[in-house]
Amino acid sequence: MLIDLRSDTLTKPIDSMRQAMFDAVVGDDGRTSRDGKGEDPTVNRLEDLAAKVTGKEDAMFCNSGTIGNIIALMTHCTRGDLVAVGANSHLYKSEKSPFMESYFGLDPVLYEADNRGVPRVDSLASHFRKRNTNLLCLENSNNFFGGACISAKETKAICELANEYSVPVHLDGARIFNVAAYYDLPVSDLVAPVDSVMFSVSKGLGAPIGSLLCGSKAFIKQARSTRKLLGGGMRQVGIIAAAGIIGIEIQSQRLKEDHEHAYLLASKIVGNTKIKVNLENVQTNIVIIDVSNSGYSAAKFEMELAERGLYVKAVSNNHIRMTTYHGISTENVEKAAVIFNQYCHNLKEVDSDIE
Ligand SMILES: Cc1ncc(COP(=O)(O)O)c(C=O)c1O
Structure with missing residues (x-):
């Protein structure tokens, strides 16, 4: 064995996911109406559900967590901007391209974190005081720290500090449903203070592909343009979104x-x-x-x-x-x-x- x-x-889609994929009503998600929504009704259902569970105004379906994070960073920032990020975060260690000169050229500032990957507020404050920071990135749960979680209270304190310095906060919440299960809290309570959050449906939630980027209506509208520029637009992708809906509604339990x-x-x-x-x-x-x-x-x-x-x-x-x-x-x-x-x-x- x-x-x-x-x-x-490695999680395999459950039978009800495969059935939902088979039955999915689809359209061209790349054709958008004035409000930015695509023409695939199943994608729209998934995006509305993602917005609801995160308590954000809007959400956008992406083909991976990596592109969801990249789109978030490129929507918040422009080349050369200063981004505070954990030295052991997935974004900095594995995804890398946002911080590579030959790709997106953001300037990383590595903050100190405790042994759960939670940024030290005093380290952040000293960075914010020294230089004009354009974005703060958090990760919850923390992959390289053994799936450890940042509590709602800790997230709030960090975001309050960032707000004092007018620094928006993006959360890599690839496994935020695991965090919600750990604290027995709705996802929306954990992500309320952040400006944008990406979560994956392709990990513990068991869908074959996908992540959702969630934030304000204006942010997601701009993120849709960024996604298109990066070639991340999709067509009859309700077939996959259908699995994501089952992931959120059933597998998260x-x-x-x-x-x-x-x-x-x-x-x-x-x-x-x-x-x-x-x-x-x-x-x-x-x-x-x-x-x-x-x-x-x-x-x-x-x-x-x-x-x-x-x-x-x-x-x-x-x-x-x-x-x-x-x-x-x-x-x-x-x-x-x-x-x-x-x-x-x-x-x-x-x-x-x-x-
Ligand atoms: C914390 C975290 N963020 C982002 C990602 C990227 O997700 P994807 O593999 O869908 O690009 C991963 C992947 O393992 C991850 O662990």
Whole structure:
């Protein structure tokens, strides 16, 4: 039995999603009316639902989280603008192009964050005082911090500070539904103070493709032009939007099960002296494991665990990630812990591959 914990993007669409995709009423989403809405009724339904759950005025369907974030940054900013962003955020570490001179040319200012990835308010304040910052980016939950969450209260305090300096806030909320499940709060309570939020339907929510960018009517209107310029416009895409609707309405209700699985996994490996797991950060569906105590690289763990039937993802030289999602059972998680612990137990210290 192969257990694949590389990412929650491996979630397969459930039967009702496939049926909804088959039945979807569609139109040309690229043909827009004066209010900016496209002609695909199912996309419009998804966008209205996204606006409702986030409490924002409007929303726009995008083909990926990456392009949703890029469109947000390019709508808030222009080339050369200063953007405060976490050094370990997905936007800065993985997406990169907004901050590359040869792409969108934004100027990153890296703020200090605590061990959950929550920006330190004093560090932000000192950046805002020193230089005129055009945008602040947050991430919730924090992928590289083991799926840790920023509370509604923390988000509010950060946004109040940003407001004092007239800095708009964009939230990469790819997994904001996991955060909502963790705090037992509606998504709208968590994102109320931010100006724009992107969330994914293609991760734990289980749709095959897609993210939603949400914000004010004026912001989304401009974002639609940015999306078009980037070639992100789509046509009869209600076929995919239909899956996103089921993701939000149905699959969001079961995320706590993934969180319980992640915690179970983490608690079964935490006693292992060759690795380190911060159990406090295992709040949602991600477990980040520091393997540096073992003397081996994350790449070696990834390769050799795969040979034993456990797929994990090396996310840095000495960190691996395991992620739970719909389709990963309690039994899978228990087996994964056994494979992992046995593998660590058998590692010989002399064979270290770290130079
Ligand atoms: C926090 C976060 N933001 C954005 C993205 C990008 O989403 P996509 O893979 O749909 O482009 C990811 C993807 O894993 C992510 O983890």
